[in-house]
Amino acid sequence: MIVLEPWETRRAWLDWASPLIAIALTLVGGGLMFWVLGQSPLEALRIFFIQPLTSVYGVSELLLKATPLILIGIGLSLGFRAGVWNIGAEGQLVMGGVTAGAVALALYEVESIWVIPAMMLAGIAGGMLWGAIPALLKTRFNTNEILSSLMLTYVAGLFLSLMVHGPLKDPDGYNFPESRLFHDAALMPTLFEQGRAHIGFVMALIIAPVAAFLLSRHVLGFQLRVQGVAPNAARFAGFSSKRLVWLSFLLGGALAGLAGMMEVSGSVGQLVPIISPGYGFTAIIVAFLGRLNPLGVVPAGLLMALSYMGGEAAQIELGLPNAVTGVFQGMLLFFLLSTAVISDYRIRWRARV
Amino acid sequence: MMDLGFLIPALQSIIIASTPLVFTALGEVVTERAGVLNLGVEGMMIMGAVVGFACVIAGFSPFTAFVFAALAGLGMALLFGIMTLLLYANAVATGLALTLFGLGLSALVGSQFVGLSAGAFPKVSIPVLSDLPVVGPLLFGHDALVYVSLALVVALIWFFKHTRAGLIVRAVGDDHDAAHAIGYNVIAIRMGAVLFGGAMAGLGGAYLSVVQTPLFIENMTAGRGWIALALVVFASWRPGRVLLGAYxxxxxxIIQLHVQGFGIAIPSQILSMLPYLATIVVLTVISARAAQQGAPRSLGKTFKVTR
Known part of the structure; x- marks a missing residue:
């Protein structure tokens, strides 16, 4: 019978090989899916994964979509390390978007370079506030944070809808559930002439190594890691697990809120009923694909951004439903989790006793 | 006498709205009693919803549609079981993967069903009894699945209290090492419980798309799978209380819909938040009491065969 034995000494290369194997398996699975849908697998995969990258505009859009994924993925990877399951990043993103959007509308007449920083602070505050609720419930009442943070995501979506149907609706918008278009001063400065990629991507590239440093060198990062691997050891060492829950949720919420601000300011340019195509959930996959390492999250975010682009390309070129993106993403997470077994365990054959 | 005219349809619609939760949460009770926390309920449910709906559209009988929906949920659960029980993958993350994959795949399959309806689902009609005033429509006028769900509650109460198999499932959930030492095959028993949970979630999802709406819309479970998970905690892992909680x-x-009907000026979004907020409040109240009464003691712990 096949048995799994823990490695006596871990093989570092397997840690990095397993995501690559997972990606390869996803490509095979994706090809199979395209074949079932009546497409030529190779051609469809080319359109899905390569074509979006063949223009400056495409690359710019890729960076635009990767920005929120990387930001949120960084926050989640810190929390997941400690076994704090913040599943509600999508809600924290939405709340960050609403608060940042409200600031943009309040400062509608103001033309100052301080509008963007004010919106960022508002977005971070909104995301942190929404992340603080599950943290409070978890630390005070032991409420399962997975369920509370997820339920709050639905509440956040409805709150956004309430806002764009009511207080933040464009007064001259013919009653459409949308806010006014933001003033130029409230739009993220772009990186290129073409496309919407903005300086948020650069910020994400700066935040990633900072978070990696926090995790690997700072005492808080050490506590997060110990809490995740050996909760009992963390307790004996006197680490406050409540503090780590708060830290995970506030950091995760802040980064998700910032991502929400960037979505409304850099991607949409106004408040609309839906401001994110599920970035908060996809970022969960990004965190795992990056092996819960903030530096690994960067390429992982780019790859997942590509899956959104690929879905759009497949929709336009092949007439396939946009949902193929979701299938790809789900498949990738499955393969990631099941291939993680090879880096953790040695697979051996042993005669039945 | 009070006019009960409006109350009866309201109660009927409560039962219809609750039945998917009854099926799904009962399945998860069995899964969790065996010590496995499957967070992929939402994904299994939506797959049941799309497969059940597809079968009805393809012209299969309702019975066949529900069988296939249960199989769809079961297939998803099998994936979860293989990954967490055999490959020791992280159960929380695998549950999320199941949900994300299920939502994506169902949207892909369901994109061809836009604007189609499964048509009205037949209700049970018992001569004389169903025609009784008040009692008739309340007790004897539902579709067959409602009665199946109620029978399932009774069956599971009996299963856990009075059967050897129920005792074994509980033993595996409470102390997998002890159960293993006595000679029970922990992995196989857990796999069985996971598969049962998946099949029930599939039925719950299909009830939603085939009976309740009867449409298929992308993402139509709208968090019901997660609410079912919360219900299991609310019910302290007891099938009888699951029924109470689901209703x-x-x-x-349903109250949320009727409040709007009465013309009370509360924005619809705030009313729509109620089920989610209620879930959080109830979960918090339950969790604040003595630590997780009735939770299987090995819940969520990975069992590794050592020899």
């Missing part, structure tokens, strides 16, 4: 939540979601 309570069904009630909240």
């Amino acid at each position: 309570l939540f069904g009630g909240i979601s």
Whole structure:
């Protein structure tokens, strides 16, 4: 019978090989899916994964979509390390978007370079506030944070809808559930002439190594890691697990809120009923694909951004439903989790006793 | 005498709104009693919803549609079981993967069903009894699945209390090492419980798309799988209380519609938040009491065969 034995000494290369194997398996699975849908697998995969990258505009859009994924993925990877399951990043993103959007509308007449920083602070505050609720419930009442943070995501979506149907609706918008278009001063400065990629991507590239440093060198990062691997050891060492829950949720919420601000300011340019195509959930996959390492999250975010682009390309070129993106993403997470077994365990054959 | 005319349809719609939760949460009770926390309920449910709906559209009988929906949920659960029980993958993350994959795949399959309806689902009609005033429509006028769900509650109460198999499932969930030492095959028993949970979630999802709406819309479970997970905690892992909890939540979601009907000026979004907020409040109240009464003691712990 096949048995799994823990490695006596871990093989570092397997840690990095397993995501690559997972990606390869996803490509095979994706090809199979395209074949079932009546497409030529190779051609469809080319359109899905390569074509979006063949223009400056495409690359710019890729960076635009990767920005929120990387930001949120960084926050989640810190929390997941400690076994704090913040599943509600999508809600924290939405709340960050609403608060940042409200600031943009309040400062509608103001033309100052301080509008963007004010919106960022508002977005971070909104995301942190929404992340603080599950943290409070978890630390005070032991409420399962997975369920509370997820339920709050639905509440956040409805709150956004309430806002764009009511207080933040464009007064001259013919009653459409949308806010006014933001003033130029409230739009993220772009990186290129073409496309919407903005300086948020650069910020994400700066935040990633900072978070990696926090995790690997700072005492808080050490506590997060110990809490995740050996909760009992963390307790004996006197680490406050409540503090780590708060830290995970506030950091995760802040980064998700910032991502929400960037979505409304850099991607949409106004408040609309839906401001994110599920970035908060996809970022969960990004965190795992990056092996819960903030530096690994960067390429992982780019790859997942590509899956959104690929879905759009497949929709336009092949007439396939946009949902193929979701299938790809789900498949990738499955393969990631099941291939993680090879880096953790040695697979051996042993005669039945 | 009070006019009960409006109350009867309201109660009927509560039962219809609750039945998907009853099926799904009962399945998860069995899964968790065996010590496995499957967070992929939402994904299994939506797959049941799309497969059940597809079967009805393809012209299969309702019975066949529900069988295939249960199989769809079971297939998803099998994936979860293989990954967590055999490959020791992280159960929380695998559950999320199941949900994300299920939502994506169902949207892909369901994109061809836009604008189609499964048509009205037949209700049971018992001569004389169903025609009784008040009692007739309340007790004898539902579709067959409602009665199946109620029978399932009774069956599971009996299963856990009075059968050897129920005792074994509980033993595996409470102390997998002890159960293993006595000679029970922990992995196989857990796999069985996971598969049962998946099949029930599939039925719950299909009830939603085939009976309740009867449409298929992308993402139509709208968090019901997660609410079912919360219900299991609310019910302290007891099938009888699951029924109570599910009807309570069904009630909240229906009251929300009726409040709007009465012309009370509360924005619809705030009313729509109620089921989610109620879930959080109830979960918090339950969790604040003595630590997780009735939770299987090995819940969520990975069992590794050592020899």
